[in-house]
Amino acid sequence: MQKYLQLFWIFFRVGAFTFGGGYAMVPIIQKEIVDNAGFIENEEFLDIIAVAQSLPGAIAVNTTIFVGYKLFGILGAIFALLGTVLPSFLVILVLALFYNRIKDIQAIQRFFQGVRPAIVALIFMSAVKLGKAIDRKTFNYIIMAGAFMAIAIFKIHPILTIIGCAIAGLVHVKGDKQNDRAV
Amino acid sequence: MTELFKLFITFLKIGSFSFGGGYAMLPLIEEEIVYINQWLTQSEFIDIIAISQMSPGPIAINSATFVGFKYLGVGGAIAATVGVCFTSFFLVTGLARVIIKYYDSLIVKGIFSGIRPGVIGLIGAACVSLFKASIVDIKSLIIGLTVLVILSKTKIHPIAVILSSGVMGILLYSI
Numbered sequence: 001m002q003k004y005l006q007l008f009w010i011f012f013r014v015g016a017f018t019f020g021g022g023y024a025m026v027p028i029i030q031k032e033i034v035d036n037a038g039f040i041e042n043e044e045f046l047d048i049i050a051v052a053q054s055l056p057g058a059i060a061v062n063t064t065i066f067v068g069y070k071l072f073g074i075l076g077a078i079f080a081l082l083g084t085v086l087p088s089f090l091v092i093l094v095l096a097l098f099y100n101r102i103k104d105i106q107a108i109q110r111f112f113q114g115v116r117p118a119i120v121a122l123i124f125m126s127a128v129k130l131g132k133a134i135d136r137k138t139f140n141y142i143i144m145a146g147a148f149m150a151i152a153i154f155k156i157h158p159i160l161t162i163i164g165c166a167i168a169g170l171v172h173v174k175g176d177k178q179n180d181r182a183v
Numbered sequence: 184m185t186e187l188f189k190l191f192i193t194f195l196k197i198g199s200f201s202f203g204g205g206y207a208m209l210p211l212i213e214e215e216i217v218y219i220n221q222w223l224t225q226s227e228f229i230d231i232i233a234i235s236q237m238s239p240g241p242i243a244i245n246s247a248t249f250v251g252f253k254y255l256g257v258g259g260a261i262a263a264t265v266g267v268c269f270t271s272f273f274l275v276t277g278l279a280r281v282i283i284k285y286y287d288s289l290i291v292k293g294i295f296s297g298i299r300p301g302v303i304g305l306i307g308a309a310c311v312s313l314f315k316a317s318i319v320d321i322k323s324l325i326i327g328l329t330v331l332v333i334l335s336k337t338k339i340h341p342i343a344v345i346l347s348s349g350v351m352g353i354l355l356y357s358i
Binding site for chain 1: 242244267299316326
């Protein structure tokens with residue numbers, strides 16, 4: 001039971017401090033699950049993000065379910081998900097009741113004006129850390145740059161980009177295997 | 184069909200058909216909530232975005248809880264929130280089972296060998312669009328750069344970073 005509660009508590013913190021949705025939870029999960037708890041490696045974390053992004057639904061929710069399931073099965077997935085969802089659920093109930101009274105408080109707006117640029121820096125540093133988990137091979141650099149340009153410049157949908165990367169990986173592995181045989 | 188069940192089914196649909204997470208889910212939520220079911224007005228819907236920015240957690244969860252609560256109270260909030268996570272739960276655990284089982288197979292290895300560097304590019308691209316949306320003036324640039332320097336020199340916890348950058352925001356924007 002204790003391991004489930006630990007998982008719940010970790011994801012409760014993730015849920016409570018993920019502002020901005022999507023990738024904003026990457027730095028916190030990385031710190032808690034990869035660095036502190038050592039439950040998974042950075043490489044596996046990349047795989048999980050890819051799966052979370054490719055399936056329907058919220059990325060943070062999908063990531064949470066995957067990590068929970070991988071660690072402790074279905075119950076792990078349920079406890080992790082409860083942890084991620086609960087802070088959001090509770091805060092929204094309070095906000096829904098008092099929104100009209102607090103929406104004009106300037107300190108709150110300034111707080112979030114300060115948080116937003118910090119999230120960008122946090123996500124950037126996470127990407128750098130995750131990048132270190134990858135071998136320094138030409139193939140990896142090409143894919144990295146290609147995926148970046150596909151989305152940032154050519155506005156190709158992230159799922160199509162991921163599928164493209166998967167196909168490139170498959171072809172590359174097959175090519176490697178044939179080269180091995182030839183040698 | 185009871186109203187509670189309808190709320191559950193509507194958010195199940197939203198959770199099942201919106202890809203990409205975050206703000207990418209908003210158009211579908213708007214379609215279902217404002218136009219089809221008319222549970223919220225257009226301006227109440229815009230409040231959701233403002234509220235989501237103030238509240239932690241995924242935007243999909245924020246909007247499900249908010250709409251459910253506005254419409255049917257705490258029970259509605261629960262029905263909508265469970266609905267929006269429902270499909271994710273079965274799809275992710277199902278796929279996770281397959282991936283974990285065949286993790287060492289050449290095909291899965293090949294797929295992930297391409298996806299891993301790709302995801303870094305993906306996150307990099309997300310950084311660029313977030314940068315454009317959040318670094319809007321000299322003050323936000325100062326906060327962003329300060330955080331970047333601190334992160335590269337120390338092992339400070341992201342939560343501490345978020346809280347202190349919020350305080351920096353209050354201080355800087357009060358000047």
